[in-house]
Amino acid sequence: MRVAYLVNRYPAVSHSFIRREIAGVEAAGVEVLRFSIRPPDASLPDAADRAELPRTIVILAQSKAALLAAALVTALARPGRFLGAMAAAIGMAQGRPKIALRHIIYLVEACWLARRLDGVTRLHAHFGTNPAAVARLVYLLSGIPYSFTVHGPEEFDAPGAIDLPAKIGDAAQVMAISDFGRSQLMRWTKPDQWEKLKVVRCGIDEAFSSLTPAPPVSAAELCCIARLSGQKGLPLLIEAAAKLRARDIPFHLTLVGDGEMRAEIEAAIVARGLADAVTITGYLDAAGVRQRLLAARAMVLPSFAEGLPVVIMEALALRVPVVTTAIAGIPELVDAACGWVVPAGSVEALVEAMAAALAADPAQLRDMGEVGRGRVLARHDARANGAAMAALFRA
Template sequence: MRVAYLVNRYPAVSHSFIRREIAGVEMAGVDVARFSIRPPDASLPDAADRAELPRTTVILAQSKAALLMAALCMAVTRTGRFVRALSAAVKMAQGRPKIALRHLIYLVEACWLAGKLKGVDRLHAHFGTNPAAVARLVHILSGIPYSFTVHGPEEFDAPGALDLPAKIADAAQVVAISDFGRSQLMRWAKPAMWDKLHVVRCGIDEGFAAAPAAPPVADARLCCVARLSAQKGLPLLIDAAARLRDRGVPFHLTLVGDGEMRAEIERAIADRDLGGIVAITGYLDAAGVRSHMLASRAMVLPSFAEGLPVVIMEALALRVPVVTTAIAGVPELVDTACGWVVPAGSIEALCDAMELALAADPARLREMGEVGRARVLARHDARANGAAMADLFRQ
């Protein structure tokens, strides 16, 4: 069997879980072609991500002439299918002129991609946003079945604007990464379609799963591994850090990651005189992330919106408890047995949980970490979950 994967941007620092899924699918005996709509991240710290570059075909790296010629050829040689795809693209825009133009671009991308899928039995997109839209149009143009994985929160923030019901209706299968995610898909799918909604959880890197137990951390260190973006709640974390400092609690907090809010977060650190307490590393490879997690008493992630963050799985796999928020799929993995779960948006609750993590006995931290590790290894094995995806493709 041959499957084509379609992602908006691949490889990417924040999409390493897709790389692991593809590897698991290939280990299950499925041949996988990789397509990215946009060029990959300019900086890829992880060698495993860089190794994906020559294996990935980028749609928008093609010349405009090649893309337009593909659309023209499709219109001439498969006129009926092209008209149906054009109609679907316009309907997905729901009468919004700017969005309609964007969907016409998706149609051009789909025409080019449809011409490159000879011998492909299934097209699978990650994310229910533009990759799923392009995959749906490819299906209409070529007849190749498509499926897609929904992660959240973007798809759940605007399911109507993304025309999620139509994407679900036309798909062979739709995958969620958590039970919560599947429940949200059920809201936008007719009950007769619920049997096509599946849960396949993200898998962790083998380096986290195979890491030996480290000595309990005695130092008052915390880390946060996250993209520096609005949904991660990082300004709240800086406020909580300032409040914790004002309580007289000694600690150090390292933010591992980068993103569009970095300058704003750096200003917040400076404004609160936290320069000696809070540091930002930028993006690191998997080994660097593991190093910071293993040097911390807990990993903190105060997100406002998520699917089910892979960094939580990674921390728990390393036997590091987590401080996080009671949102989306997080409570499916984290409870008081392996971490501290606080209401999203509460500085006071976040500060209290960080203080508890810093004060906890190392033996208690290890006990919590062992509980979390057992859960992650049982639910988030990349090879097993890749095999589950392969089984879905073969249905």
């Protein structure tokens, strides 16, 4: 079987779970072509991500002439399909002229991509936003069945605006990464379509699951692995750190990641007098992330909106308990047996949970870590989940 994967940007620092899924699908005997709409991240700290560069074809790296020529040839060769796809592209814009223009560009991309899928029996997109739109248009142009994986929270913030029901309606299958995610898809489909909604969970890198157990950390060290963006709740984390300092609770917090809020977060750290207690490392490769997690007694992620963060799986696989929020798919993996789950947006609850993590004795941390690791190994094995995805493609 030959399958094509389509992602908005691939490879990317935050999309390593897609790389692992592709590897699992290939291990199950499926040939996978890789397509990225936009050029990959300029900086890829992980060697495994860099290895994907020569295997990936970037649509917008093609010349404008090549893209427009593909659209013209498609329109002349298959006028009926082209007009149908054009109507669908405009329909997905939901009556918004600027968005309609963007979807016409998606149609041009789809015309080019459809001509590169010889022998492909399934096109699979990650994310229900523009990759799913392009995949749907490829299907309308060529008849090649498509599926897509919905992660959240973007798709759930405005499902009507991205015409999620239409994308689901034409898809052969739609995958969610959690039961919560599937329930949100059920909201936007009729019960007779629920059978096509599947759960395929993200998987962790084998380097996280195969490490020899390490004793719990005695130092007052916490870490947060996150993109420095609004949905991760990091300003709240800095406020909580200031409250810990005010209570004379010793700690050090390391933020691993980068993003559009870095300058704002750095300013908050300085303004609250936390320069000696909070460190930002920027992006690290997988080995660097493992090192930071293993140096911490708990990983903290106070997100406001999520799907189900892979970094929580990685921390638990390393037997590191987590402090996180009761949102989206997180409670399917984390509860009091392996972490501290707090209401999103509550700085008071976050402070108490962080204080409890800092006060926990080694035996408690060890027991929590073992529970978390067991759950991750049972549910988030990348190879097993890739094989499950391959079976769905074959079905």
